[in-house]
Amino acid sequence: MDLYINPAQETWKAILQRPVFDASALQEKVAAVLNEVKLNGDQALKKYTALFDGVELNELAVTPDELVNAVQSLPAALKQAIAVAAANIKAFHENQLAGSEVIETMPGIRCWRKSVGIEKVGLYIPGGSAPLFSTILMLGIPANIAGCKEIVLCSPPSKEGTLNPAILYAAQLVGVTRIYKLGGVQAIAAMAYGTETVPQVYKIFGPGNQYVTCAKQLVQQQGLAIDMPAGPSEVCVLADNTANPAFIAADLLSQAEHGADSQVLLVTDKKELVTEVEQELTRQLEQLPRRDIAAKALENSKAIVMPSIEEAIALVNEYAAEHLIIACENEEAIAERISNAGSVFLGNYAPESVGDYASGTNHTLPTNGFARSYSGVSVDSFVKKITYQKLSPEGLQRIAGTVTTMAEAEGLQAHANAVTIRL
Ligand SMILES: NC(=O)c1ccc[n+]([C@@H]2O[C@H](COP(=O)([O-])OP(=O)(O)OC[C@H]3O[C@@H](n4cnc5c(N)ncnc54)[C@H](O)[C@@H]3O)[C@@H](O)[C@H]2O)c1
Numbered sequence: 001m002d003l004y005i006n007p008a009q010e011t012w013k014a015i016l017q018r019p020v021f022d023a024s025a026l027q028e029k030v031a032a033v034l035n036e037v038k039l040n041g042d043q044a045l046k047k048y049t050a051l052f053d054g055v056e057l058n059e060l061a062v063t064p065d066e067l068v069n070a071v072q073s074l075p076a077a078l079k080q081a082i083a084v085a086a087a088n089i090k091a092f093h094e095n096q097l098a099g100s101e102v103i104e105t106m107p108g109i110r111c112w113r114k115s116v117g118i119e120k121v122g123l124y125i126p127g128g129s130a131p132l133f134s135t136i137l138m139l140g141i142p143a144n145i146a147g148c149k150e151i152v153l154c155s156p157p158s159k160e161g162t163l164n165p166a167i168l169y170a171a172q173l174v175g176v177t178r179i180y181k182l183g184g185v186q187a188i189a190a191m192a193y194g195t196e197t198v199p200q201v202y203k204i205f206g207p208g209n210q211y212v213t214c215a216k217q218l219v220q221q222q223g224l225a226i227d228m229p230a231g232p233s234e235v236c237v238l239a240d241n242t243a244n245p246a247f248i249a250a251d252l253l254s255q256a257e258h259g260a261d262s263q264v265l266l267v268t269d270k271k272e273l274v275t276e277v278e279q280e281l282t283r284q285l286e287q288l289p290r291r292d293i294a295a296k297a298l299e300n301s302k303a304i305v306m307p308s309i310e311e312a313i314a315l316v317n318e319y320a321a322e323h324l325i326i327a328c329e330n331e332e333a334i335a336e337r338i339s340n341a342g343s344v345f346l347g348n349y350a351p352e353s354v355g356d357y358a359s360g361t362n363h364t365l366p367t368n369g370f371a372r373s374y375s376g377v378s379v380d381s382f383v384k385k386i387t388y389q390k391l392s393p394e395g396l397q398r399i400a401g402t403v404t405t406m407a408e409a410e411g412l413q414a415h416a417n418a419v420t421i422r423l
């Protein structure tokens with residue numbers, strides 16, 4: 001990790017940059033794949049699956065036999081863990097479905113708003129380097145609560161042309177309606193445009209690598225809704241002298257192991273803590289099966305010593321991390337002052353990985369500074385909010401003058417007439 005001590009404010013922006021890659025070359029490559037799928041449908045999907053995933057598929061859809069086998073083959077302990085996680089995620093998200101209260105703005109004029117599930121949604125489940133079946137719970141459960149009717153899922157196949165049984169099990173558990181062996185740009189293209197096999201959806205959800213994220217952004221420019229740019233995972237730990245260096249190192253490594261393009265940050269007012277955390281990182285890294293990936297991510301990562309916790313909070317808000325852990329005394333008071341973060345973990349006993357799997361909050365979160373303006377996925381992401389109104393004859397009489405005066409001032413006589421004709 002690069003170390004910065006008391007950096008001047010003018011340097012923060014440069015220090016807090018995410019790992020950069022050549023976005024122009026990426027966009028060109030992604031746009032070409034999107035276009036080919038749009039033109040050639042399934043044939044292009046199979047071509048790119050062979051090219052990028054190294055497998056020739058005859059069938060893109062998962063078969064009923066594969067679904068049955070997945071349920072049978074999954075260990076009972078994993079099914080039990082998935083059940084506990086799913087129950088917590090359901091409990092947290094169910095509470096988000098807002099009721100439709102009727103507001104009488106004037107006597108005889110009643111207005112209300114109702115959340116209606118987006119009919120067809122597409123879920124992208126990453127699977128390039130790890131089969132993230134937990135993401136199915138994070139997307140499928142709110143989609144279900146929202147009342148989405150068609151829930152399409154795409155995830156990259158293995159070299160043997162299979163999907164991990166845990167992916168197939170979780171998909172069935174949350175009520176996914178169609179499952180396809182498709183990854184990367186080709187998966188996003190299939191759901192965005194539709195092909196002979198894959199139905200077109202109205203909104204695409206889910207995290208992914210740089211190809212997936214770029215494809216989602218390009219189809220958004222073409223008019224399709226997406227959840228948000230949820231790219232390489234990040235965590236920022238804000239720590240003072242009450243923090244435990246071994247816990248911090250474990251938290252940093254938990255996100256570093258996602259991918260070489262992940263970034264983790266330690267921000268503290270205690271210089272010695274950095275040395276202690278670095279020693280722990282070395283010790284814990286050696287024991288990780290994904291140590292090569294995590295070690296690469298640590299090369300993109302930073303430890304920043306600030307003169308005070310006050311300034312550390314300002315820097316953390318500037319960074320807008322996907323995940324923020326506050327391992328400080330007065331963590332609740334500090335949390336009140338956080339204005340930019342995807343999800344916040346308070347105290348020494350809230351490791352970020354509990355949020356990744358099972359505490360109940362959603363792990364599909366904005367990365368790359370997008371937490372300044374985007375929220376993570378919730379039930380809201382899966383609904384449209386339709387407004388309604390009903391007026392009585394007396395209600396219309398009451399508001400007529402207001403509307404006709406305004407319509408005539410805008411020079412829109414037909415608007416005014418639509419009111420006066422009824423009086
Ligand atoms: N922000 C969040 O909420 C969140 C949540 C979970 C995971 N993530 C992130 O999701 C990412 C998952 O990435 P992943 O790679 O493991 O899986 P992935 O499923 O996103 O990507 C795999 C696909 O990428 C495509 N691909 C690979 N190399 C390519 C190339 N050279 N050209 C074109 N396409 C190519 C392939 O089609 C492959 O199927 C990680 O970066 C992780 O940090 C983020």
Ligand SMILES: N[C@H](CO)Cc1c[nH]c[nH+]1
Nearest residue numbers: 132134135233234356363
């Ligand atoms: N940390 C990821 C979001 O950035 C989510 C995840 C899934 N599995 C493990 N972690």
Ligand SMILES: [Zn+2]
Nearest residue numbers: 233254255356
């Ligand atoms: Zn994670």
